[in-house]
Amino acid sequence: MKDKLLEVSAIKDGTVIDHIPADSLFKVISILRLEKNDGMITFGTNLESKKLGKKAIIKLSGIFFKDKDINRIALIAPEAKLNIIRNYNVIEKKVVEVPDEINGIAKCVNPVCITNHEKIPTKFIVVDKRDIALRCIYCEKITDKEHIEII
Amino acid sequence: MKNKSLVSIVDFSKTDYLKILSTAAEFEKNSYQNLLNGKVIATLFFEPSTRTRLSFESAINRLGGRVIGFTDSSSSSVTKGETLYDTIRVISNYSELIVMRHPLEGSARYASEITQLPVINAGDGANQHPTQTLLDLYSIQKTQGKLNNLNIVMVGDLKYGRTVHSLLMALSEFDANFYFISPDELKMPDEYKLHLEKTGLSYHESRDLDDTINEADIIYMTRVQKERFSDPIEYEKTRNAYVLKNDMLKGTRNNTKVLHPLPRVNEIDIGVDMNPKAYYFEQTENGVYVRQAIISLILGLKS
């Protein structure tokens, strides 16, 4: 049987991030700042997925994430699943969870929001976890998934 | 309420609203009370709003307080590029309470995080202006003798009008029936309608004021601004439909009152001014008592 995780290439130790919507792949790479990482990284995209239509997978050799860092991708890849690999085996599976609050990750969509004029870490209440809608605690405006810009 | 900032109308509870209204009624009977006794209050107007500023300053003066501050950002260090953070930190050393108006949305919330002092939001862009809402509530209670189960007809720009949004949130605590009268382009946003549905309250939408005006206890007028329309022809077609004229009040209830946050442009014909149902000028007077109440409750000078 063909293991989906192996479609790109197997890794010995590291993290596999699966179920990334294909069109969010490059955003995920940038949010996790993978371009600055010197570990071996492979990714596959436009893979077929029943759930997402087209999905992407990233395999990161020797790279492990803190929950706090992984939360950052929940905004654009809420269905993402993490497989932690040790010695070619999945030793732990994690789902990416959309937190109740998002601090300092996204930009407020409102051009006249104070956070876009002074150096303030943004703060949002997640008002819709499924479709992703964030309410800025400052200007009270909603930033929806379509307009999320990652800082 | 002691030491609490008033940034957004939802920061306060129904109990708080009622406490503010009953305290405002005391000030209406006896407005000059030396409760502040020389205490200093900062009024920081990063954009000019003469009406609101004078109302606050009148309230502070009647309470025996002193005012420091500025009337627009050109007369302050803000023009020299000082951040809001620095301004608030500095002013915090000079006063007991900060009243601020600022063109950027969320600025008052941010200020309340910077300082230990309570902050009263006197308007942050198009976002919130909670003391306006409280004076609206006071005016409604005073003229109707109650706040519960009233028919509230909101007219004009219901999309961008922050006063109608905040008033809706506050009145939804009092089982109001809402009538939204606006052109299609300026309808009440879904999030507020959804809030009413969740609260179990009814609302009606119409483009035509004549449909519902005779049902109104309160007619709350707002300005319809040309720049809000994507199509200028649409503006020209609809502008007169949202102008209140004296003869339109003929069939209205005896208790009906017309409110408006002011300043008006042409949406209430001056012919209405002499009608006893016109209440918008008295409404501004109420603002002073309500602001006296808010300041004294927040500073713990009344309980």
Ligand SMILES: [Zn+2]
């Ligand atoms: Zn904002």
